Amino acid sequence: MITAKTKICGIFGYPIEHSLSPQMHNAAFKALGLDYIYVAVKVAPEDLAAAVKAIRAMNLIGVNITIPHKEKVIPFLDDLSPEAKASGAVNTIVNCGGRLVGDNTDGKGFIKSLTEENKMKLPGKKVLLLGAGGAGRSIGVSLLKNNIKVLSLYDVSVPRGASLAADLRSITSKNKVVQIDQAGLQPAVKKVDILINATPIGMKISDPCVIDPKWLHNKLFIYDIIYNCETALLKEAKRKKIKCANGLGMLVNQGALSFELWAGKKAPIAVMRKAITG
Ligand code: NAP
16 A cells, blocks of 8 residues: 555656556565555656756665667766766666765666576677667676677667777777777678677567568577567567577566665565566
């Protein structure tokens, strides 16, 4: 039951109606008997500063941040975790007695899903990352922290790709990060062990495969971080019997890590997963 003592957290995004986070977190709070509620709030870009100020004014325990605010929210925060600082993107804010600390659980959640659920071993692996937006940034940082051999990076926006490549080179040895152009995609796919789609291509049923399906081969592991539908990339991977995963595991694990930051308790991952998969 919601009472005057109920602690409030939630998610800010625009649009937000598609978010599965409320059902995932509310199921977790219920399972652990915690008097917390999680709500989705539609925050337009021009209202972001006011919405972040309201976290303090209304004593929210924290919020998740999603598209399109993950990078733009940073100037309104008091402090950043090392992950948020390195990736330049925030997906979780923790209200520490009025001090708003930005964190990023996307990358760590991705790694947990890839290594624990999908049993991939990362040290020494060659990885191709498509997309250098909010999610791609935190995934790139986490991959490099897990001792991969080389990260090839492609974004249709060349400046966005270059900006992420420069930021990543500042936290690792320079030759570990290679920004590629469209012509470099086919040779890169041929060489790598892991292909990650961190672009929005595939979210709509009408979307094409994010890369030419002819290039896909059986030595790849393909991780598509989209979770709302089976993308053309995953359909092609399954057709060719290539090992693959969708973004549900990342979603659940990043949510579990945010939950733990707010509640200070181990997240009930199985409950959270069931709440969004049925
Ligand atoms: P974002 O900030 O908009 O970044 C996506 C980037 O991909 C943009 O730079 C975009 O460039 C680029 N891009 C678009 N088409 C491309 C293509 N064909 N090849 C290479 N790059 C391309 O989005 P985001 O927040 O990173 O999210 C990306 C996707 O991940 C979304 O579908 C989101 O739902 C999903 N996601 C999943 C999880 C999870 O837990 N599973 C977590 C976060 C995000 P332009 O902007 O120029 O098009």
